[in-house]
Amino acid sequence: MSDGFPGYTPVHGDTVQLTADTLVVTITGKITSRGVLRDGAGFAELVLPDGDPQQRRDLERATWLHYRLxxxxxLLYSSGHLQVRDVRRDADGALVVAGSP
Structure with a gap:
């Protein structure tokens, strides 16, 4: 378990407890946490099944998040307090949330 940068090797789980601004939710399914380097900055990315459009909209409006995978x-990974930098769908239709310290 880590409380820092997740590293570049993806960590796969089946449940995530996510807190973002006023949203507190538990999501189950195929979930991945990974570290990515973009423009010289490190980001933690959380890849979620995109089954609830309202959750996606809530995450798009969020300014910060914390998650436990x-x-x-x-417990496989616990993120620190992250500022939400990006919310998008990937090529497979999954929801990707990126944050940084």
């Missing part, structure tokens, strides 16, 4: 009930 679980796999089989075990």
């Amino acid at each position: 679980y796999g089989g009930g075990a």
Whole structure:
């Protein structure tokens, strides 16, 4: 478990507890946490199933987030307090939320 940058190797889980501004939600499904380097800056990316349009809209309006990723009930990764930098869909239609310290 980490409380810093997630690293460049993706971590796959099945449940995420996500807090963003006033949104507090638990999401299940195929979830990935990974670190990416873009324009010399490190970002934590969380890839979620995009099953609820309202959650997507809430995340697009959010200014900060924190998440805890679980796999089989075990905590795999806990992010720090992140500023939301990007919310988008990837080529497969999954929701991608990127944040940085």
